[in-house]
Amino acid sequence: MNDNTAIGSTIGTTLDRFIKNKQSEFPFATGELSQLLRDIALAGKIINLEISKSGLLDIAGAYGTTNIQGEAQQKLDVIANVRFIRALKNGGEVCAIVSEEDDEIVEINVDSNYVVAMDPLDGSSNIDVNVSIGTIFSIYRRISPVGTHVTKEDVLQKGDQQVAAGYILYGSSTMLVYTTGHGVNGFTHEPSLGEFVLSHSDIKSPQDGNIYSINEGSYYSFEPGVRKYIEYCKEQRYSARYIGSLVSDFHRNMFKGGIYIYPRTDQALNGKLRLVYECNALAFIAEQSGGMATDGERRIMEIDPLELHQRTQLFIGSPTMVQKAQSFL
DSSP, X not given: OOOGGGSSOOOOOBHHXXXXXXXXXXXXXXXHHHHHHHHHHHHHXXXXXXXXXXTTSTTOSEEEEEOTTSOEEEHHHHHHHHHHHHHHHHHOOEEEXXXXXXXXXXXXOTTOOEEEEEEEEETGGGGGGTOOEEEEEEEEEOOSOTTSOOXXXXXXXXXXXXXXXXXXXXXXXXXXXXXXXXXXXXXXXETTTTXXXXXXXXXXXXXXXXXXXXXXXXXXXXXXXXXXXXXHHHHTTOEEOOOSOHXXXXXXXXXXXXXXXXXXOSSOTTOSEEIIIIIHHHHHHHHHXXXXXXXXXXXXXXXXXXXXXXXXXXXXXXXXXXXXXXXXX
């Protein structure tokens, strides 16, 4: 008698099935948040396809405008923003979006329950040289009554009010990593099936590490304590690794053990990274994987956001390294 169970290799658990199996862990489990995560995954697949064509079509390079940050927009920044807004609008679960690429809140469906804060394409200036980039997203439950216009209070919530957060890394393979407050799981895109498949379950970040990630080109504009910590890292023979894409640097350090630092500088007195749609999301993931995220003094997820594009310092990664860095400040 033939053993048919030995025929064919196991594909693994798809994102859709994983979300369905874990739906009971979601706050207010009604299926809405599950669908919202699927909508984000769908947009990620579309962006992944766009990025893979960037060397062949005229979609790389500068768009010719600047965003609210005063940063030159890349063509794929604009494309990614449009794709995600369209996917979330069509999905019907989101009342409003706050994006790095938009000056104000984008209200899309007042009858929905969730707010999404996102950086549609982090590190997009790396596209022209084929370096890893990513998408960062946070999901909050709205505060204002359903059916009314979205308020700033809906989007200016502390990070510890997130119901889900994640990122999509477009690299040698494309990965979606997310948390709903019950650990961190990673899904790798299987291109022949067009599905995200569970590849890294219950991710745990090392408590310590030997990688430090910081733009040392700004060394002389850092505060003395940050410079002293960099010298300490060199004395310890730590490895310097800096890609210039927040998602990529964070992803590597979460798996291998390390610290990512973006401190204030003479040019950015409050820091450069955005609290609402970059730091809060990664802080949630870091903590759920056993890591730590602070602004040098406070836990990132306890900071009260006062404006949509508020900036902050960021010290994130293995707890022992973050605590050591803080001791120098």
